[in-house]
Amino acid sequence: MKKIDHNPCRHNWPFKGILLSALIVIFSLSDVMAGVLVSPTVIFLSNRSRTGRMTVQNPTDTKQEVTVRFSFGLPESDSLGNIRVNLNDSISTDPNSALGWLKAFPRKMNVEPNATQIIRFVASPPKEIPDGEYWARVIVRARAAETEIPSATDENAITTRLNMVMQTAIMLKFRQGELVSQIEVTDLQATPTPENVEVMVDISSKGTASYIGMLHCRLLDANNNEISKTATQLAVYHDIRRRLNLPLKGNDFKKPFQIELYITNKGRNDIAAEDMISGNEVTLTQTVD
């Protein structure tokens, strides 16, 4: 007989994970003196819905001065597979840049302690814009609105203060038309070191939208026993190289080893399901020389 689960929440692990994260955020900010909370972490606009919103919350006990501006920056990799987001404030040469036709309201505000401010976005893309996904970064800058200049204890004293200013760079995506999210692994290398197997994977976007997903990798022995595994979030806009290190744990594994790579856009509970563009899955294996 099939067992029926009457508790629909029991298997809702992504929701629980996010809820747990939210609780951690709330409790870990009790001693904060400056900074803001920004949500969501990706903003989606489209030709059907050209407006969007973002929440800025001040979890501190001091008034925060917040400014909002746009920049451009995609996750890019170097030859060693290190990922960085290099922000470019001037007009980008990337044909998928949305800089120049986005507006935010308001752009400068004071947020009182424990208060929330909604920032609204409007996209005004050029007419006849080709179908595709267009990107920008929303830079939210926060600093204490009222800083106390330290007063000298006597007239010959020198006092100092360093103001801590925080900037959060949130991805904004404008989607035009029906889009496809697809990737291709163009190269996969596995190199053993005394303690790890270093995996280098080159991935190219072949779709009309960015690919957002998870990159899973397992190290297996000759009998398919799992030696180690790792998983990381993945965002592919053009081409990217990712490096993964799989620890070689234990000596009783039979060679030759192999790595198993699995890329999927399932498992991203930080982005709402309706905002995800379902993409292809890639599974590859490679023998470790």
Place this chain on the structure above:
Amino acid sequence: MFYNSRTKTLSLVTILVILLVSYSAVMAQDVANGSATATVQAALVVTAPSALAFGTVYQGVPTSIANNLAAAGRFLITGQGISGVSCYMQLPDYLSTSTGDDRMVVSFSSTDASVDSTGNVDPTSFGTGWQNTDPHNIPAATAVGGGGTTNIFLGGGVIPSVDQAAGAYTADIILTVAYNGT
């Protein structure tokens, strides 16, 4: 007798009202449970629980604070666990007076930052991550720790000249954080 009867009536009415209100609340709760949909959006929080504090310094006496001292600055990044983040620190070359008529050199060496992804908030007891790394080049592999937080501890030094004018000197330290998996 009349008093007792009135009291009994009042008590009965009170009990009925309480029961009715409780029942309504239960019904409302049932309805809420049956139809509730909740969307908890992911958030990214970058905050500074403590500033790098040199305090009072003296003419001609350089003062430095290591990143493992209580006076070190601390940035706190809170978000979804095991998410890669790109961090950039813009560090000043000098502090200046409010009128801008005098400056004092501030320096940050290539070992003045520590990135701790264990949730440890105490710079004096480093957990796991990158210790004594370059604040101008925060490691590319930095991620929000499994517990949902990462701390960056920052040290540095000021070099007042022998004829440094007395007064209050300030400057900005800017930390920019971006998820690199979105």
